[in-house]
Amino acid sequence: MTELRKRMTEDMKLHGFSKRTQETTLYAVSKLARFFNKSPMPSLKKNAIRTTQKSP
DSSP states (O other), X not given: OOHHHHHHHHHHHHTTOOHHHHHHXXXXXXXXXXXXXXXXXXXXXXXXXXXXXXXX
């Protein structure tokens, strides 16, 4: 499991996402990454994803 995938999974668990929501989100992100043939967030700063998730 990649570091990004582990971090996303941990964050979704902390936010109380259901198992199915976690699976669906990870599936969608993996499809997006394959579409771009790389990680979908290479240009974001290190904690940009977490900051976005914490926003209301």
